[in-house]
Amino acid sequence: MIRVHNFLLLSLVFVLAACTVSPAARQTEPATESLTKIRLPTGYIPSVQYAPFYVAVAKGFFEDSGLEIEFDYSPETDGVALVGANELQFAVVSGEQVPLARAQGLPVVYVLAWWQDYPVAVMAMQDKGIRTPADLAGTKIGLPGLYGASYVGLRALLSAADLEETDVTLDSIGYNQVEALVAGREDAVVVYANNEPVQMQSKGYAVDVILVKDYVQLASNGLISNETTIAENPDLVRRMTQATQRGIAYTLANPDEAFAICAQFVEGLLQGDQVTQRAIFDTSLEFWKTEQIGVSDPVAWENMQNVLLDMGLLTTPLNLSEAFTNEFVED
Numbered sequence: 417m418i419r420v421h422n423f424l425l426l427s428l429v430f431v432l433a434a435c436t437v438s439p440a441a442r443q444t445e446p447a448t449e450s451l452t453k454i455r456l457p458t459g460y461i462p463s464v465q466y467a468p469f470y471v472a473v474a475k476g477f478f479e480d481s482g483l484e485i486e487f488d489y490s491p492e493t494d495g496v497a498l499v500g501a502n503e504l505q506f507a508v509v510s511g512e513q514v515p516l517a518r519a520q521g522l523p524v525v526y527v528l529a530w531w532q533d534y535p536v537a538v539m540a541m542q543d544k545g546i547r548t549p550a551d552l553a554g555t556k557i558g559l560p561g562l563y564g565a566s567y568v569g570l571r572a573l574l575s576a577a578d579l580e581e582t583d584v585t586l587d588s589i590g591y592n593q594v595e596a597l598v599a600g601r602e603d604a605v606v607v608y609a610n611n612e613p614v615q616m617q618s619k620g621y622a623v624d625v626i627l628v629k630d631y632v633q634l635a636s637n638g639l640i641s642n643e644t645t646i647a648e649n650p651d652l653v654r655r656m657t658q659a660t661q662r663g664i665a666y667t668l669a670n671p672d673e674a675f676a677i678c679a680q681f682v683e684g685l686l687q688g689d690q691v692t693q694r695a696i697f698d699t700s701l702e703f704w705k706t707e708q709i710g711v712s713d714p715v716a717w718e719n720m721q722n723v724l725l726d727m728g729l730l731t732t733p734l735n736l737s738e739a740f741t742n743e744f745v746e747d
Contacts, residue, residue: 451484454656457495457507458487462682464697465610467674468530468704469508470681472663481655487681496640500524505645506656510565511635511720514739519730523643526740528657529712530664531636531703533629536569539613540604541597542622549577549626558589558602566606569628572723576631597623610699618692634723635716635740636703650744657744661710671701710745 458466469485472478478485488495495507500522511534517524538557540546546555552574559566574580589596593605593612598621607613613625628634639660641653667674675697679685685693717736724730 451479451482452652453484453486454478454506455486455488455504457492457498457504458489459492459495459508459510461489462487464675464678464682464685464693465700466508466681467678467697467700468660468663468667470663470677471667471674472659474677474680475663475666477659477662477666481659483655483659496522496524499640499642502642502644505641505649505652507640508637509640510637511716512565512568512724514635514640515717515721515724515730515734515736518734518739524640525643525646525738526635526638526712527641527646527653527744528639528660528710529636530638530660530710532706533627533703534565534569534572534632534634534636535609535700535703536565536572536628537607537609537613538570538573538604538626539593539597539607539616539623542624544603544624546604547624547626549573549579549631552577552604552626553579553583555603556585556587557604557606558587558593558596559606560591560593561588562586566608568634568720568723568727570606571727572628572632572634572719573626575723575726610703611696614692614695614699618689618695632719632723633713633716635712635720638712646741654744657710658746661746664704664709668701668704671698708745711742712740 456469458469466487469487473485492507492509492513495504496509496513496517498504499507500517508530511526514524514526538546538552546552557570559570561567571581574584587602589602589605593602593607594615596602597605597616605612607625609625609627609629613623616623639657641656646653675694678697714736717740721730721733721736725733
């Protein structure tokens with residue numbers, strides 16, 4: 417899963433100051449006479465989890481839409497800030513980032529739903545007997561920090577069991593969940609369901625996994641643009657979203673070919689642990705499956721807003737009809 421390095425909030429001001437883009441790098445400039453270059457922040461390192469985008473490049477779906485993609489693996493919030501300032505026109509982000517950005521005055525708009533379910537989970541060794549959110553009461557839980565998708569997902573699980581943060585002990589451990597759990601330093605850890613549980617199982621550990629998606633539907637990872645781009649260049653947004661849709665659909669229909677294509681973009685994939693990487697890829701596929709690729713569910717956005725309000729990360733409800741749109745998704 418795409419990792420979230422920090423929340424937006426007031427730090428966005430400083431991100432914007434540090435991440436200016438020269439006019440020559442702006443993606444409104446044509447890469448060639450016929451292609452528009454899109455610099456696409458993704459928020460995480462090259463990974464098989466970005467297969468639909470790699471497929472859309474390799475199979476020519478973006479090129480068919482007049483686009484040339486340059487992947488940018490800088491932190492997620494950098495991408496949100498740059499899109500919000502209209503320095504870039506698109507980024508891949510986790511769902512909670514959209515209402516948080518809009519609450520700070522950044523006019524980002526979610527234009528395509530990629531992950532259909534929120535992939536955050538809580539994982540524990542089976543002998544701990546932690547199998548439902550209610551079982552988390554009184555436990556010590558390791559998580560990257562009090563920010564990002566992991567924190568939001570955990571709070572959603574606690575809420576499902578009518579638990580407060582004071583009912584558990586939260587331990588900020590960075591991205592060392594597997595090591596911390598194996599060493600017995602934590603009763604449970606917050607993870608991405610398509611990643612760390614796969615790693616644990618590949619090492620022969622028996623674990624229980626509590627999935628956020630089994631308790632609440634939340635807006636998850638997808639593609640954002642901004643109000644200016646949507647108003648002034650809706651055709652660009654349409655071409656970007658529909659080429660991405662084609663990449664997702666092709667990946668789901670041709671997983672073996674899609675995994676092989678990833679080797680062109682993920683350095684060392686063929687020399688590494690392909691069994692584990694393929695398991696991560698296959699698990700990720702399950703989160704992308706849907707009858708309507710790209711379509712956002714309003715209920716997922718209402719639920720996300722309620723979680724953020726409960727956490728105090730939003731102080732007042734937003735007009736969610738301005739935060740996402742299905743206008744550019746191909747039927």
